[in-house]
């Protein structure tokens with residue numbers, strides 16, 4: 117992409133309304149624009165990151181055997197009356213009347229709708245286990261939306277729903293999602309710790325929140341530092357095998373949110389030097405809620421003995437849009453964002469340090485063509501800004517690799533390669549750069 121042809125409204129100043137670094141940097145880096153409280157337009161640079169995050173989530177859901185579909189954002193109020201959550205959900209629910217005065221709502225979550233879809237088609241335990249998911253916008257009329265995409269009102273969520281014949285089956289589905297979440301967040305360069313958590317409005321008696329440590333996080337957490345060094349399951353993990361050893365390993369080390377923290381146990385179990393009480397950002401949460409929805413909504417299957425029983429369910433959410441902010445909270449410095457390569461909007465930025473100089477322009481064009489030909493996501497800063505402004509912009513938007521092309525270096529047949537994550541620099545020929553980054 118040529119920057120002269122892109123749409124990147126970088127802000128010079130820090131927007132005053134931004135209270136945390138991710139909100140400030142997303143606005144300054146031209147990634148998004150607030151259209152209303154808690155409601156954002158995703159501008160091209162931010163949208164590229166959102167799609168990369170979404171794709172990693174999708175790949176790991178698919179690997180775990182979940183099946184993707186897409187449910188609508190608008191739902192019938194009657195559906196929520198069946199489960200008894202229509203009134204219980206309270207003011208966070210955006211209720212809508214259509215032209216025929218039908219009562220609708222903008223979905224904050226989809227347990228009721230997925231249960232309605234399931235019960236319409238599935239009648240036998242032979243169709244189980246089943247895990248259906250989608251990646252869809254949600255609306256929760258938060259009293260105080262804040263911190264940018266961290267606590268929005270319209271936000272993108274991956275929500276998966278599992279269906280099993282009994283609790284044992286449902287726990288196997290739960291464990292598959294637990295492992296999929298460990299892999300998902302690790303692939304984004306995050307350490308997201310699974311912690312015992314409250315179940316809240318979703319319900320049930322088993323839940324884990326996946327939390328990224330960050331001072332600005334809204335969740336208070338207590339952990340044994342050992343949890344930070346546990347191995348994440350590989351891409352070859354056998355989802356049809358016994359996952360309990362992995363679950364045991366990750367749940368036997370103390371890690372709890374403040375609402376379920378047990379101080380006495382923490383003191384007793386965790387050596388002083390390993391105790392960490394800090395804050396974190398909840399990037400995902402998984403729930404086992406048994407027959408909570410299948411009872412009220414009659415989602416039954418005939419068991420092996422032919423007797424109809426309510427299915428055991430679970431739901432599994434990931435804050436896809438929240439992750440954009442969470443990753444910035446975990447990966448930034450004073451100059452701006454430091455994207456992990458897996459989610460970067462572009463992998464390489466070419467900086468032309470002397471626009472109009474034939475040799476420099478030629479070398480940049482050649483590099484641009486060669487990298488594109490190798491399928492590399494490259495942003496070529498071909499604008500006529502001065503070099504200092506180009507350095508600042510590239511550092512701000514956080515592209516992992518910068519190729520600085522100037523007349524002096526070129527005279528020696530060299531360009532400078534800067535790695536954004538640690539600031540390390542290397543001089544090499546354009547051909548070697550292409551070989552290194554392709």
Ligand SMILES: Nc1ncnc2c1ncn2[C@@H]1O[C@H](COS(=O)(=O)NC(=O)[C@@H](N)CS)[C@@H](O)[C@H]1O
Pocket residue numbers: 224225226227256258265266267268269271273274275276318398399400401431432433434435436437438
């Ligand atoms: N207001 C919000 N803004 C941005 N992300 C949010 C917001 N509320 C929740 N999330 C994200 O969405 C994830 C799932 O939300 S949840 O309420 O925990 N779970 C559910 O809604 C279940 N239906 C899971 S399918 C959270 O872990 C969080 O990362």
